[in-house]
Amino acid sequence: MSILVNKDTKVIVQGFTGKEGTFHAEQCLAYGTQIVGGVTPNKGGQEHLGKPVFNTVKEAVANTGATVSMIFVPPAFVSDAVMEAADAGIELAVIITEGAPVRDMQAAKAYAVKHNMMTIGPNCPGIITAEECKIGIMPGMIFKKGNVGLISKSGTLTYEGANQVCNEGYGITTAVGIGGDPIIGLSYKQLLPMFEADPETEAIVMIGEIGGDLEIQAAAFIKENITKPVVAFIAGQTAPAGKRMGHAGAIISGGAGTAAEKMAALEAAGVKVVVSPAEIGKAVSEVLSK
Amino acid sequence: MNIHEYQAKQIFAKYGVPTPRGIVANTPEQAFLNAQELGGNIWVVKAQIHAGGRGLGGGVKLAKSHEEVKQLASEILGMTLVTHQTGPEGKLVQKVYIEEGADIKDELYLGVVLDRAKEMPVIMASTEGGMEIEKVAEETPEKIIKVAVDPAIGFQGFHGRELVFGLGITDKAEQGKFIKFAKALYTVYMENDAEMIEINPLIKTGSGEFLALDGKMGFDDSALGRHPDIEDMRDISEEDPDEREASQYGLSYISLDGEIGCMVNGAGLAMGTMDTINYMGGTPANFLDVGGSANAETVAKGFEIILKNKNVKAIFVNIFGGIVRCDRIANGILEATKITDVNVPVVVRLDGTNAPEAAEILKNANISNIIVGSDLGDGAAKAVAAAKGE
Numbered sequence: 001m002s003i004l005v006n007k008d009t010k011v012i013v014q015g016f017t018g019k020e021g022t023f024h025a026e027q028c029l030a031y032g033t034q035i036v037g038g039v040t041p042n043k044g045g046q047e048h049l050g051k052p053v054f055n056t057v058k059e060a061v062a063n064t065g066a067t068v069s070m071i072f073v074p075p076a077f078v079s080d081a082v083m084e085a086a087d088a089g090i091e092l093a094v095i096i097t098e099g100a101p102v103r104d105m106q107a108a109k110a111y112a113v114k115h116n117m118m119t120i121g122p123n124c125p126g127i128i129t130a131e132e133c134k135i136g137i138m139p140g141m142i143f144k145k146g147n148v149g150l151i152s153k154s155g156t157l158t159y160e161g162a163n164q165v166c167n168e169g170y171g172i173t174t175a176v177g178i179g180g181d182p183i184i185g186l187s188y189k190q191l192l193p194m195f196e197a198d199p200e201t202e203a204i205v206m207i208g209e210i211g212g213d214l215e216i217q218a219a220a221f222i223k224e225n226i227t228k229p230v231v232a233f234i235a236g237q238t239a240p241a242g243k244r245m246g247h248a249g250a251i252i253s254g255g256a257g258t259a260a261e262k263m264a265a266l267e268a269a270g271v272k273v274v275v276s277p278a279e280i281g282k283a284v285s286e287v288l289s290k
Numbered sequence: 291m292n293i294h295e296y297q298a299k300q301i302f303a304k305y306g307v308p309t310p311r312g313i314v315a316n317t318p319e320q321a322f323l324n325a326q327e328l329g330g331n332i333w334v335v336k337a338q339i340h341a342g343g344r345g346l347g348g349g350v351k352l353a354k355s356h357e358e359v360k361q362l363a364s365e366i367l368g369m370t371l372v373t374h375q376t377g378p379e380g381k382l383v384q385k386v387y388i389e390e391g392a393d394i395k396d397e398l399y400l401g402v403v404l405d406r407a408k409e410m411p412v413i414m415a416s417t418e419g420g421m422e423i424e425k426v427a428e429e430t431p432e433k434i435i436k437v438a439v440d441p442a443i444g445f446q447g448f449h450g451r452e453l454v455f456g457l458g459i460t461d462k463a464e465q466g467k468f469i470k471f472a473k474a475l476y477t478v479y480m481e482n483d484a485e486m487i488e489i490n491p492l493i494k495t496g497s498g499e500f501l502a503l504d505g506k507m508g509f510d511d512s513a514l515g516r517h518p519d520i521e522d523m524r525d526i527s528e529e530d531p532d533e534r535e536a537s538q539y540g541l542s543y544i545s546l547d548g549e550i551g552c553m554v555n556g557a558g559l560a561m562g563t564m565d566t567i568n569y570m571g572g573t574p575a576n577f578l579d580v581g582g583s584a585n586a587e588t589v590a591k592g593f594e595i596i597l598k599n600k601n602v603k604a605i606f607v608n609i610f611g612g613i614v615r616c617d618r619i620a621n622g623i624l625e626a627t628k629i630t631d632v633n634v635p636v637v638v639r640l641d642g643t644n645a646p647e648a649a650e651i652l653k654n655a656n657i658s659n660i661i662v663g664s665d666l667g668d669g670a671a672k673a674v675a676a677a678k679g680e
Contacts, residue, residue, distance in 0.1 A: 101483055102404060102485070103441075110440075137612060142642065154557065154562075156555055156559035156610045156612065159612055160559060160562070160641075163610070235562045235565060237564075237565045238561075238568045239561055240544070276562070276667070277565070278566050279667075
C-alpha cells in the first residue's frame with residue numbers, strides 16, 4: 001500500500017517534449033512509472049519516448065485514461081497548464097516547475113480546488129511510492145520500500161531523510177515533496193490523514209522550514225487525529241530573521257514562522273522533533289522500535 | 291525585489307493613489323531646484339534607502355526655505371543611515387526625495403500582502419499609523435483590520451465598507467475617498483505582482499483628503515519578467531554585492547557572521563546544514579545554495595565568494611545529488627582549487643547520484659586540505675573541528 005500513487009497509476013507529462021520533460025520522463029519510465037503519453041501543443045500525433053503526444057490534456061485523458069499529470073512547462077505557462085489539467089478531469093497534478101509567479105499560482109490553485117483536482121508543488125521534487133511509481137525528479141535509487149511515510153517542503157532534505165531512514169534498515173511507503181513556495185497544493189494537513197489511513201505506513205517523517213504556518217496547523221492536526229509516531233525537522237533555526245520574509249508577511253501569521261515556534265508546537269503535539277537533519281534516521285529507528 | 295519610496299509613489303500616481311507631490315534629487319543643488327519647482331513654504335527632505343525607520347535615524351527632516359532644503363540635503367546625502375532595519379552597518383544615502391509639506395490631521399496604516407493561509411491578498415488597515423506595525427500586531431492586534439480579497443471577484447463594495455467601518459471613518463465623503471484609495475492600492479498590488487505594499491503613515495489632511503505619506507513596495511521576483519518597467523527601477527547599490535554576484539551565477543548566497551563557509555544544494559538542505567553546524571558547536575558563515583545546475587564554474591565561484599569573507603576558517607561542501615551529479619561537483623571542487631587559492635580546510639560530503647565516482651575523483655586528486663565526510667553528521671562534525679584548528 002501507499003498513498004496517492006502506485007504501480008497502476010497512469011501518468012501523462014505536460015511539457016513532454018521539452019529538455020527537462022524528456023530527461024525526467026525517461027527517468028520515471030526507467031523507474032517503472034506508467035507514463036502513458038504526454039502533451040505538447042502542435043506536436044499531437046507524434047511519438048516521444050515510445051509514447052503518444054497529444055495537443056491537449058483533454059485528448060490525452062480521453063485516449064489514455066490518465067489520472068495524474070506531471071507538469072514541466074516553463075514558469076510563465078504553469079498556471080495555464082494546471083488549469084487545463086483541472087478542466088480535463090485530471091485528479092492529481094504534480095507541478096515540478098520552479099519560479100511560477102505567486103499571483104498565477106493563486107489563480108491556478110483556486111481553479112484546481114473548484115474542480116476537485118489535487119495539486120503537489122510547484123517548485124518541488126514530486127511524489128514517489130517506493131519501487132512502484134516515481135512522478136518527479138528525485139533520485140529513485142535511494143527510496144527503498146518500507147513502512148515510513150515522508151512529507152517535505154525541501155527537495156534535498158527529502159533525499160537526505162529518505163536515505164537515512166533506509167540506512168537504518170527501514171524504508172519508504174510514499175514520499176511527497178510539497179514545495180516551499182508561498183502557495184502550494186497538498187500540505188501536511190491533507191497528507192497526514194492519508195498516511196494515517198495507509199496500513200503499511202507505521203511512522204511519518206515531516207520536514208518543514210521557516211515561514212508561513214503550515215507546520216503549526218499540522219501540529220494541531222497531529223494532536224487530534226494522528227496516532228502513528230511522527231518525527232519532524234524544521235530547517236532554518238539559524239537563518240537570519242527577516243532576510244527573505246517580507247516585512248508585513250510576519251504580521252499575518254501573528255508573529256508565526258520561526259523554527260523555534262514550529263518546533264515547540266510540534267513537540268507539544270507529541271511529535272519527536274530533531275534539532276539536526278542528521279538525526280532523522282536515528283529518531284525514526286527509535287520511534288519504530290518502541 | 292524592493293524599490294525606493296519615490297519609485298513606489300510614481301507607481302501609486304499612475305493608479306490614482308493620492309500622494310503629496312515630490313521630486314527626487316542626487317545633489318543638494320538639485321534639491322534646491324526641486325523645492326523651487328514644487329513651490330509652497332514647507333518641504334520634507336527624505337533619505338531614499340531600502341529600509342524603514344528613516345525618520346528616527348535622522349534621515350527625514352523638515353525645511354522652511356529653499357536654502358534649508360539645500361542644507362539638509364547636503365547633510366543627508368552621503369550619510370550612513372542606521373535604522374532598526376539596516377543593521378548596525380547602516381546604509382549609504384545616495385538620493386533624497388524632496389516633497390511638499392502636508393497638513394497632517396490623522397495618521398493611519400494601510401498595506402496589502404499575501405495571506406498564505408487564506409491563499410489570497412489581504413488588505414490590512416489600522417488607526418495606529420506612524421507606529422511600527424509589528425508592534426501594533428503584537429500589543430494591540432484588535433487595532434489591525436484585515437480584509438481578504440478573493441482575486442476571482444476583485445475588490446467589492448463590501449471590502450471597502452469593512453475597512454472604513456473598521457477604522458471608524460464616519461463622514462460619508464471621507465468614506466468614499468478612503469474606499470477609492472484602498473481599491474486603487476489593491477489594483478496596484480495585483481497588476482504589478484507586488485509581494486507587499488505598505489503605506490505608513492497614510493494621512494488624513496485637515497481638509498479630509500487621504501494621502502500616502504510614505505510608500506514601500508516589494509515584488510515577486512518570479513514575475514519580474516513581465517514587468518520590465520519595474521525591473522528598470524532596480525537599485526543595484528541597495529543590494530549586497532556578494533549576494534548579487536552570486537545570483538548572476540545561479541547561486542543563492544546570504545552572508546552570516548560565523549566561521550564555517552557552507553556550499554550546499556537545495557535551500558532546505560542548506561538551512562539544515564547551517565542548523566547542524568550550529569548543533570555541533572560551530573557557527574555558519576553563510577547560506578549558499580548552488581542550485582540544480584551546478585558545474586565546475588559555479589562551484590569555483592561559490593568558493594571565491596565564500597572566501598571573500600575573512601572570518602571563514604573552514605568550508606563544508608554538502609551535496610545530496612538528485613539532479614546535481616556528484617562527479618560534476620567533485621570536478622568543480624578540483625577546478626576551483628586551481629582557479630582560487632582555497633587556503634582553508636574543505637570538508638566534502640557527496641551523496642546520491644554518482645557519489646562513488648565522485649569519491650574516486652577526490653581520492654585520486656590527493657589534495658591535502660580536502661577532508662571527506664561520510665554523511666551529514668560526520669561532515670558537519672569534521673568541519674566544526676577543522677574550523678577550531680583540530
